[in-house]
Amino acid sequence: MHQRQMLLDWLGAEGQRRLRDAHALVVGCGALGGVIIEWLARAGVGQLTLVDRDVVEPSNLHRQVLFTERDAREGVPKAEAAARRVREIASGVRVHACVEHLGLGNASELARGAGVIVDGLDNIETRLVLNDLAVRDGTPYIYAAAVAMQGRSMAIMPDGACLRCVFPEQAQPGALETCDTAGVLGPVVGLTASFAALQALRVLAGRADLLDRGLWSADLVVNRFASLRVPRDVGCPCCGVRQFSFLQAVGDRAANLCGRGAVQVLPPGGVRATISLPALAERLRAHGVFEMRGDRLQGELATCNADGEAYELTVFADGRAIVGRCTDRDAARSVYDRFIGG
Numbered sequence: 287m288h289q290r291q292m293l294l295d296w297l298g299a300e301g302q303r304r305l306r307d308a309h310a311l312v313v314g315c316g317a318l319g320g321v322i323i324e325w326l327a328r329a330g331v332g333q334l335t336l337v338d339r340d341v342v343e344p345s346n347l348h349r350q351v352l353f354t355e356r357d358a359r360e361g362v363p364k365a366e367a368a369a370r371r372v373r374e375i376a377s378g379v380r381v382h383a384c385v386e387h388l389g390l391g392n393a394s395e396l397a398r399g400a401g402v403i404v405d406g407l408d409n410i411e412t413r414l415v416l417n418d419l420a421v422r423d424g425t426p427y428i429y430a431a432a433v434a435m436q437g438r439s440m441a442i443m444p445d446g447a448c449l450r451c452v453f454p455e456q457a458q459p460g461a462l463e464t465c466d467t468a469g470v471l472g473p474v475v476g477l478t479a480s481f482a483a484l485q486a487l488r489v490l491a492g493r494a495d496l497l498d499r500g501l502w503s504a505d506l507v508v509n510r511f512a513s514l515r516v517p518r519d520v521g522c523p524c525c526g527v528r529q530f531s532f533l534q535a536v537g538d539r540a541a542n543l544c545g546r547g548a549v550q551v552l553p554p555g556g557v558r559a560t561i562s563l564p565a566l567a568e569r570l571r572a573h574g575v576f577e578m579r580g581d582r583l584q585g586e587l588a589t590c591n592a593d594g595e596a597y598e599l600t601v602f603a604d605g606r607a608i609v610g611r612c613t614d615r616d617a618a619r620s621v622y623d624r625f626i627g628g
């Protein structure tokens with residue numbers, strides 16, 4: 287099955303054997319994750335752990351290659367739909383589906399024995415959790431992100447810069463575009479995910495010497511590719527000082543407000559931030575009806591909860607938000623990451 291790729295002199299029979307004995311943890315099974323998972327499975331990576339708490343929706347299908355209309359109709363969890371597809375593609379792969387949020391409670395267990403952690407995520411907060419986990423345990427982490435016509439990837443290795451060296455000022459909520467506000471196109475995600483999958487295969491095949499060690503970026507508006515070497519920051523709170531605040535804070539960020547049917551969500555990492563509410567109001571116009579009321583932006587999203595009721599959303603200038611008609615903390619966090627960003 288793998289003869290053609292074994293002809294590559296950097297891989298060969300020895301590299302293929304290493305892939306067969308390898309375990310990859312892929313967090314996020316959507317657009318990025320789907321392409322990454324498919325390449326790793328087809329390349330013969332022996333064991334895959336797939337993590338995603340979300341379910342397949344019709345709006346996913348234009349870019350999430352592992353899923354079908356049937357998955358969307360039935361609302362199948364993405365991790366389970368992805369695992370089923372992997373078994374169809376390559377029955378020899380041991381695949382484990384995990385329909386959960388990655389957090390302090392399960393991260394170490396899921397990453398156990400993984401030779402690489404690959405990023406199929408859609409928000410910076412969980413990426414910083416992965417970054418903390420990878421640096422803490424010395425596991426290579428392949429960062430990947432795509433939005434609108436831009437893609438980025440970087441191999442976070444134990445001897446190099448980490449994601450917090452690259453983004454020292456953790457992105458302020460509302461400052462970053464998300465796929466829900468800026469849009470996204472399948473081939474742009476696919477290109478980025480394919481690059482990330484190649485980087486992961488190099489790590490797993492024992493050829494980390496061949497990695498692109500820079501911050502790789504693709505700007506498909508002007509068709510420009512770049513790889514920028516990022517130096518390690520000795521004062522970096524994560525890889526320098528070794529404080530893993532995102533890994534520790536995860537789970538504390540969303541809290542149910544008693545008797546209100548609402549969940550309060552803090553900005554990524556649980557830290558206060560300053561956000562521009564007028565700018566956020568402008569971006570939310572396409573997604574619901576909002577107005578400024580005193581020091582807060584308040585309104586109703588066009589997106590509905592599991593009972594078909596529209597979510598209410600109140601955002602304060604310090605980045606705190608209250609998601610109304612919601613008691614599910616994971617769902618509230620997801621609303622925050624999609625519409626406020628983080």
Ligand SMILES: [Zn+2]
Pocket residue numbers: 447448449450451452519522523524525526
């Ligand atoms: Zn760092």
